[in-house]
Amino acid sequence: MNFKDSLHAATFLALFSCIFALFSSVPISGSKDGLQADRLLHVTGAVGPESLVFDSHDEGPYTGVADGRILKYEGEERGWTEFAVTSSNRSDCVVPFAPELEHICGRPLGLRFDKKNGDLYIVDAYLGLNVVGPAGGLATQLATEAEGQPFRFNNDMDISEDEDVIYFTDSSTVYQRRQIPLLLLSGDKTGRLMKYVKSTKEVKVLLSGLNYPNGVCLSKDGLFLLVGETSTFRILRLWLHGPNAGQVNTFAVLPGYPDNIRRNSDGQFWVALHNAAIKLSDEGEILEIVEGKTMRYVSEADEKDGKLLIGSVLMPYIGIYSL
Numbered sequence: 075m076n077f078k079d080s081l082h083a084a085t086f087l088a089l090f091s092c093i094f095a096l097f098s099s100v101p102i103s104g105s106k107d108g109l110q111a112d113r114l115l116h117v118t119g120a121v122g123p124e125s126l127v128f129d130s131h132d133e134g135p136y137t138g139v140a141d142g143r144i145l146k147y148e149g150e151e152r153g154w155t156e157f158a159v160t161s162s163n164r165s166d167c168v169v170p171f172a173p174e175l176e177h178i179c180g181r182p183l184g185l186r187f188d189k190k191n192g193d194l195y196i197v198d199a200y201l202g203l204n205v206v207g208p209a210g211g212l213a214t215q216l217a218t219e220a221e222g223q224p225f226r227f228n229n230d231m232d233i234s235e236d237e238d239v240i241y242f243t244d245s246s247t248v249y250q251r252r253q254i255p256l257l258l259l260s261g262d263k264t265g266r267l268m269k270y271v272k273s274t275k276e277v278k279v280l281l282s283g284l285n286y287p288n289g290v291c292l293s294k295d296g297l298f299l300l301v302g303e304t305s306t307f308r309i310l311r312l313w314l315h316g317p318n319a320g321q322v323n324t325f326a327v328l329p330g331y332p333d334n335i336r337r338n339s340d341g342q343f344w345v346a347l348h349n350a351a352i353k354l355s356d357e358g359e360i361l362e363i364v365e366g367k368t369m370r371y372v373s374e375a376d377e378k379d380g381k382l383l384i385g386s387v388l389m390p391y392i393g394i395y396s397l
């Protein structure tokens with residue numbers, strides 16, 4: 075990294091930290107100081123394991139990192155191997171953290187496996203909705219715009235295997251990921267929630283005018299979809315089926331910025347906040363909050379086998395916390 079690049083990265087980090095510190099200083103009452111992770115799984119040579127996912131053979135985790143790669147953890151001996159990329163032009167993508175190259179290298183965020191065929195779906199902040207087969211490699215771009223409006227900052231997704239559709243967000247049609255401080259300060263309301271229909275390859279806009287839409291997660295019964303609105307601290311619920319289909323209401327109001335949302339096997343939801351993770355019931359009540367010092371810039375919390383795996387947009391590791 076030359077001097078100019080490191081200056082760039084340092085400025086970005088400083089801005090990012092200031093803005094989050096300003097906005098996330100709301101005290102969280104009743105929380106445990108739990109995010110002293112029991113174990114840190116270092117992502118060797120990389121930073122920012124944003125989203126975590128396991129394949130249908132229960133291998134992984136897989137995670138997208140700041141240099142644009144999607145890595146797979148293959149156990150202590152083999153460590154992390156490169157699984158997939160979203161950009162074919164990666165000759166300059168050689169440093170772990172270079173926000174000014176994100177639009178070239180890609181920045182994979184939300185990841186989900188289609189358990190039926192082993193395909194991995196990837197939402198890349200700059201390169202749209204992508205898919206890659208079980209062998210990995212260069213992903214195929216599926217969507218980069220909706221209703222004539224290009225995506226600017228794709229963020230997260232979920233797959234409905236019953237309906238064969240993918241729900242995904244574009245956080246803003248104005249600001250890119252590396253402009254998050256501006257996106258927050260401006261109060262931008264140009265975000266959208268889309269649906270990608272696999273059979274027809276059609277992209278439909280379900281909700282527009284959203285205030286920094288971020289995490290996406292289906293309910294266990296598939297009746298509703300949650301969408302985090304980062305700027306408003308809210309989780310919205312869009313009813314997909316049943317008597318309320320098409321209606322949107324507030325599911326929960328959180329004590330901080332919501333990022334990714336992931337469901338556990340009981341149908342409860344873990345929402346990542348900047349410095350905490352919060353568990354919500356399927357009715358939106360806050361059940362548990364874990365916060366702490368080792369995990370910062372928390373982007374996702376995945377419950378698996380009695381553990382909580384914590385991803386981060388900036389840290390060089392995944393935190394593993396015993397529930």
Ligand SMILES: *[C@@H]1O[C@H](CO)[C@@H](O)[C@H](O)[C@H]1NC(C)=O
Binds near residue numbers: 163
């Ligand atoms: C590949 O990336 C470089 C910057 O790293 C850029 O200058 C060039 O235009 C890119 N090429 C293509 C075909 O996009």
